[in-house]
Amino acid sequence: MDIKIEYTKNPAVKPDETKLGFGKYFTDHMFIMDYDKKNGWHDARIVPFSNLSLHPACTVFHYGAEIFEGLKAYRKADGSVQLFRPTENIKRMNNSADRLCMPKLDEKDALEALLRFVSIEQDWVPNSHGTSLYLRPFMIGVDEKLGVHAIDKAMYMIIASPVGSYYDKGIDPVSIMIETEDVRAVRGGTGYAKCGGNYAASTRAGARAEEKGFSQVLWLDGVERKYIEEVGAMNVMFKINGEIVTPELSGSILPGITRKSCIELLKNKGYSVSERKLSIDELLGSMENGTLEEAWGCGTAAVVSPIGELEYNNKRYTVNGGKIGEITHYLYDTLTGIQWGDIPDHMNWTVPVPKNK
Numbered sequence: 001m002d003i004k005i006e007y008t009k010n011p012a013v014k015p016d017e018t019k020l021g022f023g024k025y026f027t028d029h030m031f032i033m034d035y036d037k038k039n040g041w042h043d044a045r046i047v048p049f050s051n052l053s054l055h056p057a058c059t060v061f062h063y064g065a066e067i068f069e070g071l072k073a074y075r076k077a078d079g080s081v082q083l084f085r086p087t088e089n090i091k092r093m094n095n096s097a098d099r100l101c102m103p104k105l106d107e108k109d110a111l112e113a114l115l116r117f118v119s120i121e122q123d124w125v126p127n128s129h130g131t132s133l134y135l136r137p138f139m140i141g142v143d144e145k146l147g148v149h150a151i152d153k154a155m156y157m158i159i160a161s162p163v164g165s166y167y168d169k170g171i172d173p174v175s176i177m178i179e180t181e182d183v184r185a186v187r188g189g190t191g192y193a194k195c196g197g198n199y200a201a202s203t204r205a206g207a208r209a210e211e212k213g214f215s216q217v218l219w220l221d222g223v224e225r226k227y228i229e230e231v232g233a234m235n236v237m238f239k240i241n242g243e244i245v246t247p248e249l250s251g252s253i254l255p256g257i258t259r260k261s262c263i264e265l266l267k268n269k270g271y272s273v274s275e276r277k278l279s280i281d282e283l284l285g286s287m288e289n290g291t292l293e294e295a296w297g298c299g300t301a302a303v304v305s306p307i308g309e310l311e312y313n314n315k316r317y318t319v320n321g322g323k324i325g326e327i328t329h330y331l332y333d334t335l336t337g338i339q340w341g342d343i344p345d346h347m348n349w350t351v352p353v354p355k356n357k
Ligand SMILES: *Cc1c(COP(=O)(O)O)cnc(C)c1O
Pocket: 070, 194, 230, 232, 233, 234, 235, 254, 255, 256, 257, 258, 259, 298, 299, 300, 301
């Protein structure tokens, strides 16, 4: 793929690595590629980071034609930079595109774009422990007409933001509220697609939970409000009476790459992992009779987030005495070890980013 590169004349001063937070700072450049029905994807370019100028009738503004991905570039101890399973993100974006009638990317070109872009921005990958460069590929529909139809014109972009360690004060169990009113997704809807609309619909429950002092909500299925689905924007796993359980991918659950990686690591280690339906009654029962040993969320941002407390209909339950469990610890250490290159990658999950010239 031919990628035109225009370097910025005003490189930004890099932010203090101890105050990065999440998604506040952006790098000097961005990747853009255009699509229309006649020409397909064309005009791939890396240009100085700037505002966009778009026609106010663009589909993205009215009908939510937006899909995105999230992955990170990690700095290894030897100074080199690597990505974690980027092809999985590209495949998932194409599944999201299919659901929202948006154009698919060529997998090889999309990987090349990602590697070329990170290669150019590699000085932006922070060095401190636990920090990374968060990459946000996204696609928007830019048809300039108000009729509702499949997308004929689109833009694909990648922006990047240096982010701090998710756990500033060490990995710490969180309190979660089980949401009984709003639902995130239903089967047949867009739950399995990574699209902005899912986030718009789940903001209210998240805001209410935050008001009450919880860090996330645990979502139940949209039809019966009976089966566990996800926690906030993470997948969720439990260890109940020795069995590791995670909700099966039913169509309303986002197929997380961290989820998939956890399952593969656990199976390799000889644990059995059940991808099955888990009802709220079974979960509450396991908390009441003390068989719930561990609970954790998993996703790219936090990697693994231990759950220390769950609330359902104003009743609070403590998980594992509010402490981090053994499996949770193992997954966190192994995944972060592979991602930052501190332990060997026997799974062949990492992809090195080439040096820029
Ligand atoms: C992105 C996302 C996840 C986690 O996926 P990863 O690939 O592990 O980062 C889980 N749930 C939702 C709703 C998401 O948007």
